[in-house]
Amino acid sequence: MNKTEIEQRARSLQEELRRHNYRYYVLNDPVVSDYEYDQLLRELQSIEAEHPELITPDSPTQRAGIAPAEGFVRVPHPAPILSLANAYNDEELVAWYERISSLNPNSMG
Secondary structure, rough: OOOOHHHHHHHHHHHHHHHHHHHHOOOOOOOOOOHHHHHHHHHHHHHHHHHHOOOOOOHHHHHOOOOOOOOOOOOOOOOOOOOOOOOOOOOHHHHHHHHHOOHHHHHHO
């Protein structure tokens, strides 16, 4: 891909991810699986890593989701929520396990 195509792909991914965030967080009506979303996000992260000048403050890589739909109440958790961090293969699962294994159990609540 040339520079223009890369820029267009980055903008296209940003727009698509924003639409998916809105459908997921506001409408509670996602149209893609978490895996499909994560693949789009990873592609954008890869492009931005190779071309940091394409990172914008409003890029989906620079924030987590959007404001949740009305009616959601904050709930305190007794310990951190330790998700799999989008682990999709053995290597990512092992890396996740190593990260959580190194946490200090006394610091979790």
